[in-house]
Amino acid sequence: MQSNRFSRRTLIRSTAMLGAGLAMPLPRLVRAASPNGKMRFAGIGVNGMGWSDVSSIGGYDKVEVVGLCDIDTARFDKAAEKWPNAPRFQDFRQMFDKIGNQIDAVNVSIPDHMHAFVAMHAMNLGKHVYCEKPLTHTVWEARQMTKLAAKNKLVTRMGNQIHSRIEYRLGVRMLRDGLIGKVKEIHSWVGASGAATCDLPAPPDRTDPVPGTLDWDLWLGVAADRPFVNEIYHPFKWRAWKDFGGGGFGDFGCHILDPPFTALELTAPKTIVAEQDGQTATRWPAGVKATYIFPGTKFTAGETVKVVWYNGNMKPGRELVPDMPADQDLPRAGSIFIGEKGQMVLPHWNGPRIYPRDLLASYDKPDLGSRHHWHDWVDAVLTGDVNISDNFAYAGPLTETVNLGLIAVQCEGQTLAWDPAALEITNNAKANGLLTREYRKGFEIKAVD
Structure with a gap:
């Protein structure tokens, strides 16, 4: 596996490009870019639902798997056995820094709170993205993802696979x-x-040793710093907690x-x-x-x-x-x-x-x-069909709706009035503040112009 050291050059590039709408590489037609006419694919999140996505995409004969990335190196087992020659990374930013010019498209199959940060990094590099549902963790992030996919003319799809059934x-x-x-x-x-996934009213007040295979700081990502607690967040139990x-x-x-x-x-x-x-x-x-x-x-x-x-x-x-x-x-x-x-x-x-x-x-x-939800996305990437169904132009508003419902849950009994054009809940200041989140330093997401 590649070293997980994160270069200063990568940090500068990540901070400058994430969502900023600055000059960035736009996607080329993949058939022209790839020497063998295949979509060159890197998996971000390769276990759990990530394994379903990576194996379904990477198993298609029109795909070449060129890289694998997971925050927890103990979870590479199945993917490493399937593609032993694909380089493995723990930090997606390092993966793009090292082999970004070999990647046409990625999946983002990781905890919800990091979907937008990772996917927008990839899209700012001109990569096509298949992102698990829900598309994002907040309403504001869904809007930015929608805008960035359109701005960069990317082929995108959300991972609600039953859409194609x-x-x-x-x-x-x-x-x-x-x-x-x-x-x-x-x-x-x-x-x-x-x-x-976890019925405790709050995380336990303790600190457990972080497994040597896990980059806990990057797992937290945009969320506020907190100690690692075994069997509370990673893997999968994060879904019960509002921050994740x-x-x-x-x-x-x-x-x-x-x-x-x-x-x-x-x-x-x-x-x-x-x-x-x-x-x-x-x-x-x-x-x-x-x-x-x-x-x-x-x-x-x-x-x-x-x-x-x-x-x-x-x-x-x-x-x-x-x-x-x-x-x-x-x-x-x-x-x-x-x-x-x-x-x-x-x-x-x-x-x-x-x-x-x-x-x-x-x-x-x-x-x-x-229909095959994953293969149809690959075919659309190869032909440049940005209008594929379940793309971010569709999935963004659907995700906004779900996240608005979650805001209403936190403002129980209060009827919220939504103005989508203004991206504003017009009658409730608390609810309006929940459209976005406070981002941890170094993991900020900038608005798309």
Whole structure:
């Protein structure tokens, strides 16, 4: 593995370029840049969900894996076995410093709080990016990611893989075809608790030795300095803590709200109000119910449409689907679309259910073909197709919506008015302050012009 020493030259370049909109290399058409016509790919985050992303992208025959990076060198095992000749790095900045001219594109599959910092560094170097969901940890970061991808004409995609699955695409098509009529309201949910990964009310007041394989300072990144505590943050348990993740809502919101956004062409909510069960000052709650009011679209029944999110111990009732047979129940996760003519229940990772069933009698089910979320991104990079679905122009506003819901959770019971053009919550100073975060020195993110 390469040394993790971080050169002064790299620090100067990182500070100068991150989000600043200064002169920077723009992406070339990859087929012309790569000697063998393949996309030259480096993985950032190679275990857990990172392994799923890296193996799915790197296993495609149109990809050459040229580098691997993980904050914890103990987590290289599978990736190093698969690509033993790819150089390994602990610090993504050093990787770009050493082999940046060999990289066309990267994945960013790391804890949520560092998505924007790492992805924007790559985009400022002209690299195409596949970033896990949620796209960012704050509303402000989502807006900057969206702007930077457009400014640098990059091929981007968010890692809500079910976006490309036939189940969701069929549900979207049925809604757009008007199978249940225009949509009046939507209820979306998942059983995951916000405290599922760690149910302590606060981190323990102790300091444990940092594993020799982990760069704890870089793992913290943008977040305030704090001691390492074993089995509290790394790996994966970070998701329960407000400084690093978004609980069950942040984890699943971009998955399950994806079909409503795609099918109805939702934009930005007008208002949001939330209730919660069990949040603390530092940890997300066990249960959430967040109610959004969106502007109506050509697919909705009114001038506005209500979208309600639930997770953990809060869930919609089956009475919302009056035409569902008595021997059926709602799935553990999914969405209910209430239309003028009937209802659709769209389970997470399963096909749509239509009620009443006779609505399907005259419906000609389309042949939508197969899609591969990771490979389609690679193909788009190779052809320069910046308009691929689920790019940051789409994923940014979707992530903003999820993060606005998390702000509403922290301002329980208060209806927040959102002005997307001004990037402002206009009626609540506390909520408006939560659109961004305080960045630790050396990990600042600058606004994109």
